[in-house]
Amino acid sequence: MPIAGVVVVTVPERTSSVLQELKKLSNVTTYGVHKENNIIAVLESDTTKGLEQLSNQISQAIQGVIGVFPAYINFEDEISDSGTDTSTN
Amino acid sequence: MPLKRREFLKASAAAAAAASIGVNLIPGMENKLFADAITWHKSVCRFCGTGCGVMIGKKGDKVVAIKGDLENPINKGHICVKGFFLHKVIYARTRLLYPMIRKNGKFVRVSWDEALDYVAKRFNEIREKYGPDALAFYGSGQAETEETYMANKLFKGCIGTNNMEGNPRLCMASAVGGYLTSLGLDEPAGTYQDIEHAELFLLIGSNTAECHPIIFERIVRHKTKNPNVKIIIIDPRKTPTDQVADLHLFPKPGWDLAVLHAMAYVIIKEGYADLDFIKKHVNFKNNEGKDISFEEFQKFLEDYTPEKAEKISGVPASEIVKAARMFGQARTAMSMWTMGINQRTRGVWANNLIHNLHLLTGKIGVPGSDPFSLTGQPNACGGVREGGGLCHLLPGHRKVTNAKHREEVARVWGVPVSNIQPKPGKHTIAMFEALNEGKIKGIYIMCTNPAQSLPHAQKFWKGLKEQFVVLAESFYPTATSEYADVLLPAAFWAEKEGVYGCTERRSQYMPQVLQPMGEARWDAWILRDLAIRMGFKKEFEKYKTAEDIWNEYISLTKGRDMDLSGATYRRLKKVRGLTWPVPSEDHPGTYKRYVKGDPFFDKLPEEKKKGRRMYFYGKPDGKAVVWARPAKPPAEPTDKDYPFALTTGRVLEHWHTGTMTRAVLELERAVPKAYVEIHPDDAKKLGIANKDMVIVETRRGKLKIEARVIDRPEPGTLFIPWHWKEWLANLLTIDAFDPGSKEPEYKVAAARIYKA
Numbered sequence A: 001m002p003i004a005g006v007v008v009v010t011v012p013e014r015t016s017s018v019l020q021e022l023k024k025l026s027n028v029t030t031y032g033v034h035k036e037n038n039i040i041a042v043l044e045s046d047t048t049k050g051l052e053q054l055s056n057q058i059s060q061a062i063q064g065v066i067g068v069f070p071a072y073i074n075f076e077d078e079i080s081d082s083g084t085d086t087s088t089n
Numbered sequence B: 001m002p003l004k005r006r007e008f009l010k011a012s013a014a015a016a017a018a019a020s021i022g023v024n025l026i027p028g029m030e031n032k033l034f035a036d037a038i039t040w041h042k043s044v045c046r047f048c049g050t051g052c053g054v055m056i057g058k059k060g061d062k063v064v065a066i067k068g069d070l071e072n073p074i075n076k077g078h079i080c081v082k083g084f085f086l087h088k089v090i091y092a093r094t095r096l097l098y099p100m101i102r103k104n105g106k107f108v109r110v111s112w113d114e115a116l117d118y119v120a121k122r123f124n125e126i127r128e129k130y131g132p133d134a135l136a137f138y139g140s141g142q143a144e145t146e147e148t149y150m151a152n153k154l155f156k157g158c159i160g161t162n163n164m165e166g167n168p169r170l171c172m173a174s175a176v177g178g179y180l181t182s183l184g185l186d187e188p189a190g191t192y193q194d195i196e197h198a199e200l201f202l203l204i205g206s207n208t209a210e211c212h213p214i215i216f217e218r219i220v221r222h223k224t225k226n227p228n229v230k231i232i233i234i235d236p237r238k239t240p241t242d243q244v245a246d247l248h249l250f251p252k253p254g255w256d257l258a259v260l261h262a263m264a265y266v267i268i269k270e271g272y273a274d275l276d277f278i279k280k281h282v283n284f285k286n287n288e289g290k291d292i293s294f295e296e297f298q299k300f301l302e303d304y305t306p307e308k309a310e311k312i313s314g315v316p317a318s319e320i321v322k323a324a325r326m327f328g329q330a331r332t333a334m335s336m337w338t339m340g341i342n343q344r345t346r347g348v349w350a351n352n353l354i355h356n357l358h359l360l361t362g363k364i365g366v367p368g369s370d371p372f373s374l375t376g377q378p379n380a381c382g383g384v385r386e387g388g389g390l391c392h393l394l395p396g397h398r399k400v401t402n403a404k405h406r407e408e409v410a411r412v413w414g415v416p417v418s419n420i421q422p423k424p425g426k427h428t429i430a431m432f433e434a435l436n437e438g439k440i441k442g443i444y445i446m447c448t449n450p451a452q453s454l455p456h457a458q459k460f461w462k463g464l465k466e467q468f469v470v471l472a473e474s475f476y477p478t479a480t481s482e483y484a485d486v487l488l489p490a491a492f493w494a495e496k497e498g499v500y501g502c503t504e505r506r507s508q509y510m511p512q513v514l515q516p517m518g519e520a521r522w523d524a525w526i527l528r529d530l531a532i533r534m535g536f537k538k539e540f541e542k543y544k545t546a547e548d549i550w551n552e553y554i555s556l557t558k559g560r561d562m563d564l565s566g567a568t569y570r571r572l573k574k575v576r577g578l579t580w581p582v583p584s585e586d587h588p589g590t591y592k593r594y595v596k597g598d599p600f601f602d603k604l605p606e607e608k609k610k611g612r613r614m615y616f617y618g619k620p621d622g623k624a625v626v627w628a629r630p631a632k633p634p635a636e637p638t639d640k641d642y643p644f645a646l647t648t649g650r651v652l653e654h655w656h657t658g659t660m661t662r663a664v665l666e667l668e669r670a671v672p673k674a675y676v677e678i679h680p681d682d683a684k685k686l687g688i689a690n691k692d693m694v695i696v697e698t699r700r701g702k703l704k705i706e707a708r709v710i711d712r713p714e715p716g717t718l719f720i721p722w723h724w725k726e727w728l729a730n731l732l733t734i735d736a737f738d739p740g741s742k743e744p745e746y747k748v749a750a751a752r753i754y755k756a
């Protein structure tokens, strides 16, 4: 189960509303607001794809998010199925 | 996964994220991250020129985790979404695993011996029959410095041709030309450290948020802490970078030179120029390179009053004045630019005009002030600019035209100096044209994809099809492999050691943590073994380790402006890179060039430095140059037949020709195909709805593509991201290039658009 520890950087005036939105997402756990406008969060998903979608969802669909910056990603359980389908390339 | 372990993992992940912003969330937790099972290896991200430090987590013989390197001063633990997927690229199904030779039109798996013998034989035949200039090498800003060094020696020093180029010609040659002509030496004077001291950022021709996300994050973080910090964007297109902009000027694509001149005009007229700095540190020159006076320069600028610049560029005069005042009033200012400025037929001039603003206001050489060009590839600066991987260069910022430089290099290479030709070889576009014409008959392409990335790409497929093409790559297929005669599988990131040098003059070491996949081998060894088979045993058999190559290379940098002689592997393995000049093993690296603290400045005789805070030692009198360059339009302005300005660029999820990022299913699905952005007003006039299929056409080709109706481009402008070979933006781009830098004008082509 891939897991990512991320910093969600927000526009300072919107930090609390972003935090509220993040709390609504079931596969996101927040760890508080730090240094004014940074929210620490852990994203979980069954696949790295899910993680990435979640990260995109946060940065694109939630107003006031400047960026989602991962600091740590673990994909230990996924590595056995490491080959990816690249038939389009 | 047992719940307890998952909770532990989550807490660890949160602790790592918190640590990256200097917060101790759960004391001691970060260190406990799989202390027993995972070994961590300090490395550098494989993607963009930002140069973020990453830690590769290995368990058994697999990479199972990636984290941002907390100790790396560039990214301090953060990475962007591309870094997220680094491991997936290693294990992509598109990895090229065996050498292959095309036989009867089909690729057939062969042994390394057969492949290298065959290439050596063909190259030697071509060389004997047609001379050394019938061979060529085309490399990459993604290759390690050691790899480019080996290719340089083989082609320029042994085969005896300067037909050696690399894809940095397509992305930053204009920045090189700008630095050389304005400041005297290539590469920035400052480093990323300036970000946290800057009061104003001028982002021009750069979608920093998507293309250099960690630099953008540092800017945003700094602005959040310091609300007085302002950001000006000059770009024909709105991008995610706009979220933090205080002012955005939208010039018509290719017409921004007038805007920069008009800013200089206002800066001088309203008294923001630093007259003392100008007097001591600056010469003025006209376009022909003749000295002119400050007064003559001001006279020249009268053609670019804000009102006149408005007529030329489409940017309202009042906004130009506002931008100039912001630049002038800020205590410190940092400009950043990339492809939007460099990929132009007047790319060097555009670079000069950015430098002009800094030189006129003295906003250079102090913390927080620097004209700072951003690079696209992770080792374009290190391997190609510094390593001399272009047709006119030799290692250590040397030139083939300089007899002393040729001698110095030939001595270290152990080759007769007569082997190195005194004339530059063919630059990229000329090289691929020569391939079309049959003047070049054999080419070795390493770690790049020119069949997709060259401008007006289809024009050059003929030569690739007809001549003998050897492709050393980690992935297959690519657009270029379709034309290859021989495929050589190259080890990928983490499967080889070597050095990358990023945007800020920082060289960083990367370890080998995995065995190469399949039969893949390190590019430097492929080149060494090919060289030996071509008859250059004496010259190449001495290289046994990556460190052997690096040591020889840094010995060639001793005493040069980009001195790396103190950056030994021994040191680089411990530290998070060093910013040159690093003239000795006990030297800490240099934050700013041309000022106190720069070893070259410090060494200057006192009388030269007297009364001056900067000395541009690449110029004869130590003075930088403010250039009076005319505001030339793009090579192909819009007209009634082709009324739109087409510009090409990037998206966050993909990188270059997509060879790596499209091999990652997640990234591929996030942005699965190309599209053309068109402004809603234009779309309405043409009856185009969102997601309609449309044809975009230029004088060179047509592309059927989905429309995205969005207010990101200005009316009259179209934008296509270029990562896909199925929707090949480079069928449309123009191969006109800058006469100085030879960099093509990817950023502006005249186009029309209609419903398919």
Ligand code: SF4
Binding pocket: B045, B046, B047, B048, B049, B050, B051, B052, B075, B078, B079, B080, B081, B082, B083, B212, B213, B214, B215
């Ligand atoms: S910003 Fe560039 S170097 Fe840093 S993680 Fe992203 S792609 Fe890699």
